[in-house]
Amino acid sequence: MTPKKLMAAWPSWADRAALVWSLLYAAGAALAALTGPAFGYALLGKATGTAPEATAAVLYGAAAALAYALLRRPAARRLSAAAWPVVALCLTSGFPALLSPLHLLSFLSRNQPPVDPAALANQAFAVLGAVLWGCAALARRRRVLGLCPHCGGRSTAPPGPVRTRAGLVAVTAFVPYTVLKTAWALGLTVGYTGTGRPGADPAYTSDFGLWLYDHGVDVTAVLAVLGMLLALALTRPWGRRLPRLPLLALGWAGAGALAPFGAFLAALGVLSWTGAIGTGPADHAPWVPVVAYGGFSCYGLALGRATLVRQRSGRAACGRCRTGVPPLTSARTGGA
Structure with missing residues (x-):
């Protein structure tokens, strides 16, 4: 069949x-x-x-x-x-x-399992x-x-414009993470309590990734911006010009992956912050996974909403x- x-x-x-x-x-x-x-x-x-x-x-x-x-x-x-x-x-x-x-993205990293x-x-x-x-x-x-x-x-009416604020919510959720990682790439150490450079471990970042970092570009921040564009493409009129099925596939995959991932990191940060556990993300202030990485969960939920609305709006009777x-x-x- x-x-x-x-x-x-x-x-x-x-x-x-x-x-x-x-x-x-x-x-x-x-x-x-x-x-x-x-x-x-x-x-x-x-x-x-x-x-x-x-x-x-x-x-x-x-x-x-x-x-x-x-x-x-x-x-x-x-x-x-x-x-x-x-x-x-x-x-x-x-x-x-x-x-x-x-x-x-292995060309941007090394020593991955x-x-x-x-x-x-x-x-x-x-x-x-x-x-x-x-x-x-x-x-x-x-x-x-x-x-x-x-x-x-x-x-039976033709699909109308996608009317949802989920795209803007998704963009807003990624702003703290993008700003923080970009600040680290520019030489600031806000939220970083260790020694050395935050956000770029030579043991895991490839030479090309380190070169970008030396020039103020954090790869994960770039990926976050691409995620923002995906959320907007699902909810803005210009996104109608893009292929529908690839957008829906990326939207559902991103929502299913990032919503639980962000919730895990945020919960880990809260437990570390309150002293309930003695471990947490090494060399980072407890608020970093809560404020920045917790945005992954908000982004995933908003992206799921945006994807659902886009899917329904393009469905014919x-x-x-x-x-x-x-x-x-x-x-x-x-x-x-």
Whole structure:
């Protein structure tokens, strides 16, 4: 079946696809827990029967049970709501894969840990699970609300301008980080408590990256500016001239990767600041991960909102809605 036909058949396959994926991922985790870390499941240790693999087997086994229950009880509202936490669980397992494109910037860094192909494949499969479960959860939500499961019951009017402030919020969230890293590249040491140069470690930064840093250009600050442009492209009229699908793919990948990453760094900074933990980012004042890196999380959330609005604004009504056929309402009277 071609991708076009597959999308046309959605959401009829969503629940079954989520069930099959959950069974495969849970079975792999169970096998890794019984025989030793394999297939990229090892997270915390290498001993046979380690907790991460066993925990993954239990959690994704429960997800498979949920998918089966959704197939048997299509009108259950509470079961439908439980699908979204599974999406978050899949994104947690596949989070490193969302950041894997950073390895393409290897010419700007050195001494990076080698990529584990098995782990990367496992994480990419987990991201696929997040997509499948997201499709199932979205289709279920539309069915519960009595909307068209194909297009959400959108009107037949042509797409209008994207009206959201999420792009500006995303730009604002990245300003502290960009200003701080640029200040470090220009020779200032605000927020830096160690010795030497902040923001450029010769052990990990390539010669080209150090050359740019010597001239006041921090590579990560440049990437932040590119992230700002992405958020604006999703929400401003000039972004309509750019290819839609690549923008949506970059938007969802950035939101899924940076929102939890920023939250982790911000939480680490808060715990270090309050003295709850004795460790934190080395040679940095506690407010640095809170104010600067915490902006990653705000940016990720705003970018997700901008991407969602852009996706909805460019979606045309399906043939069922254009011909006036009522949407499916199989779940309006469903129980829990």
